[in-house]
Amino acid sequence: MAVSATPPVLSPTSTPGGASSLFRPDSLYSSPAESPRLTSSMINSFITGTGGGGSTNGNGPGGVHNNECKMVEVHGVKVASFTVDGQELICLPQVFDLFLKHLVGGLHTVYTKLKRLDICPVVCTVEQVRILRGLGAIQPGVNRCKLITRKDFEALYNDCTNARQVLYHIYISHLHSAVESDVLFKFIQR
Numbered sequence: 001m002a003v004s005a006t007p008p009v010l011s012p013t014s015t016p017g018g019a020s021s022l023f024r025p026d027s028l029y030s031s032p033a034e035s036p037r038l039t040s041s042m043i044n045s046f047i048t049g050t051g052g053g054g055s056t057n058g059n060g061p062g063g064v065h066n067n068e069c070k071m072v073e074v075h076g077v078k079v080a081s082f083t084v085d086g087q088e089l090i091c092l093p094q095v096f097d098l099f100l101k102h103l104v105g106g107l108h109t110v111y112t113k114l115k116r117l118d119i120c121p122v123v124c125t126v127e128q129v130r131i132l133r134g135l136g137a138i139q140p141g142v143n144r145c146k147l148i149t150r151k152d153f154e155a156l157y158n159d160c161t162n163a164r165q166v167l168y169h170i171y172i173s174h175l176h177s178a179v180e181s182d183v184l185f186k187f188i189q190r
Contacts, residue, residue: 089147
């Protein structure tokens with residue numbers, strides 16, 4: 001069987017944008033001032049499921065619409081949330097990134113704290129993950145996500161901030177005792 005060693009070449013008579021062209025001949029935007037970002041109407045249609053190919057037939061029991069996302073305010077910042085079985089659940093990786101990242105070592109630490117606090121996050125459905133990625137609540141490559149209630153987030157947040165304060169006070173007390181022992185040592189040497 002003979003195979004041609006030369007790559008296929010588009011003919012100059014092929015129509016732009018046709019099935020045989022490799023690249024789009026026209027620009028995606030009509031002017032350079034036009035932003036490639038999503039507009040609020042595009043985001044709203046994506047959230048409600050009327051655009052982006054998403055459906056609003058939630059994966060929950062009894063046809064509950066679990067894929068309806070809304071932005072809620074937590075500590076003065078808008079956060080993505082879903083209503084599942086009548087409970088408002090917020091995106092755990094998003095609130096970690098916004099509020100907890102500078103308080104704890106990492107997301108693994110947060111999951112350890114969740115276990116200790118007896119908080120069970122809800123695993124997102126595939127459609128919910130797609131919606132969260134589309135909104136920018138989670139990174140584009142993420143394919144799993146968990147949701148927690150606002151009450152559980154407040155308990156987690158308080159635990160993280162209190163743990164930080166306890167560590168700070170322990171550090172300060174050790175610092176003071178070290179300084180006091182150094183002063184006492186110098187006084188005894190006189």
